[in-house]
Amino acid sequence: MSQILLAGLAASSSHMIGTAPRRSPLHVCVMSDRLLAITALVKSVHASKRLATSLEYVIITTIPEASVLDAMPRLPVRVIAFDHAVKSLVARGVVPVWLWQEWQDWLDWLPSARWRTNASLRPFPASRDPKHAHPLNLLRLYLAELPALQQLDRLLLLDDDVLVQHDVATLFDTPLATDTLLQASCSMYHLARLGDRSWLNLTSATLTYSATSFIGAIGPQAYPVCRSADASGPCAPAALEPLLLSLESETNRARPSSLREQLAWNFGVALLPLDRWRAQALVRRVQRWLEANLIHRLFPPDSLASGLGIPYLIFAGSVGCWREEVVLDGLGFVSSDDLESSGVQDLGVYIALHFAGPDKPTLAGLEHGQTVQMLAANHLERTTSRRRLGGYLGYGYHVYGGYDLLGGDGGCYKDPGLCAETTRWECNRCVVDCQYPGICWPDPAVCGAGTYWDCFERKCRAAAPSHGPFLFCPTC
Known part of the structure; x- marks a missing residue:
């Protein structure tokens, strides 16, 4: 931590x-x-x-x-x-x-x-x-x-x-x-x-x-x-x-x-x-x-x-x-790395923590004596681990209201009708559309067996044992 x-x-x-x-x-x-x-x-x-x-x-x-x-x-x-x-x-x-x-x-x-x-x-x-x-x-x-x-x-x-x-x-x-x-x-x-x-x-x-x-x-x-x-x-x-x-x-x-x-x-x-x-x-x-x-x-x-x-x-x-250090927002988008880089020194000073975004915390720990602050810290550390593996594209190219994390103008968008019912088109490929939008899922015609599509590098890589054929998708 x-x-x-x-x-x-x-x-x-x-x-x-x-x-x-x-x-x-x-x-x-x-x-x-x-x-x-x-x-x-x-x-x-x-x-x-x-x-x-x-x-x-x-x-x-x-x-x-x-x-x-x-x-x-x-x-x-x-x-x-x-x-x-x-x-x-x-x-x-x-x-x-x-x-x-x-x-x-x-x-x-x-x-x-x-x-x-x-x-x-x-x-x-x-x-x-x-x-x-x-x-x-x-x-x-x-x-x-x-x-x-x-x-x-x-x-x-x-x-x-x-x-x-x-x-x-x-x-x-x-x-x-x-x-x-x-x-x-x-x-x-x-x-x-x-x-x-x-x-x-x-x-x-x-x-x-x-x-x-x-x-x-x-x-x-x-x-x-x-x-x-x-x-x-x-x-x-x-x-x-x-x-x-x-x-x-x-x-x-x-x-x-x-x-x-x-x-x-x-x-x-x-x-x-x-x-x-x-x-x-x-x-x-x-x-x-x-x-x-x-x-x-x-x-x-x-x-x-x-x-x-x-x-x-x-x-x-x-x-x-609200004045600063009253509400800490967007915790469903950010990682502990983001907060450290933003100068957030202490989660405990905030009255409320708002997990706005696609990544919600696991709440079960609260029933077993875990404090809100510890739950948030663990949640952010898990996000950090995934982020370091997959970069910011783990949530798709556009997050937090549509911000383009690649700095582009959204020109990669195509009609979602090009993709199957459970997927959507995102920057030259169809991706699985589940709880975590923008999951990197390889098109079999692009990546062969034992490989996965690297969203950030936009190329096939050997699949690490920890994540199998896709980059990460814990709830699909």
Whole structure:
């Protein structure tokens, strides 16, 4: 285990707050259909709280209530059935986007080019996933309108791939600027190079919307411009950004020049001032942006550009960033080598660890006395071992929202229809499409028996006994 991770095994008390008991509980919300992940998150939050902190956990899920309560006995858990939540929204006159017939039709069109207009983003293949269009992902935009939450002024929303190490009251009690409608993590990674060495470098509140691929910006760290109307991508039409600026001015009542300058953020650990959402009728802005996306076909609903890009547009100019060393993000992309190169000295100082990305930790160790910090350290060390073997292409060419780890412009993309059902085309070959996107799988016509395809060198190599015919694919 690296020295930088060992240094963090001592407990930190830097996030403690006053000991006065509270009159009412703080509310922590999780929306998920993964019981093991929900349980690990809630237990980590509860184990990290101080005695003076009173908490209630709001679980919005499709899992039966009895199963959730059985997994977390004696904890203050309130389960809201997803179906009930949707019906209660409709009863209030709020029809969520996934119930719109036009939205459902669009989802049916996605396998073809029928959904496109001259302003439609052609996203990176790695950013396409049905989870972005899942109602549990979209429901967060409607939380202020849920009758079951009407009595709440604030809500701490946690993704189910978050684990907590310190009292979340520190986050819940954060003072918000007057115009803030969301407090979130603004830590992002970008590919850094020094000589022959490459790593994912952590930045805190420095990357802007224009430096990410979430709103279809054109630039070296986002998308190339589409060279023709029938371009398959990944690329952004020249008409897209001017349209977004016009819609922002009309929908958000904001200056058109402000969009590119906004700081990139994510929903993993987010404080929602629900009272402000209601006072400003935020749900109207939500519906207008979703309607605009439907009318102009800006972002396909199964893309990260839709799942996060639309919220980027909704909350432009209204996001506050957690201070440094509050949330450590992107742990499903990075290794311990990346964190050391980024200057991360101690995992233990962070209140929350967010395993955003394709590589999730094994949670079983938490049930056997393993701390969150040790679990994270072991997870990062395993990632480091795989990374050193396979390079950054172990997760595909485009990670963390579509960043091209080879520094190219995505020109290697071909229509995924060229590949079999369980594979996809990636840079001149079909690769297995499983839990770890971009796994290096040799085409038998390219590599012979006893060899595997080396993604980084792009040639066949003798297969080492440890990984057999493919580079690595532990869960296929």
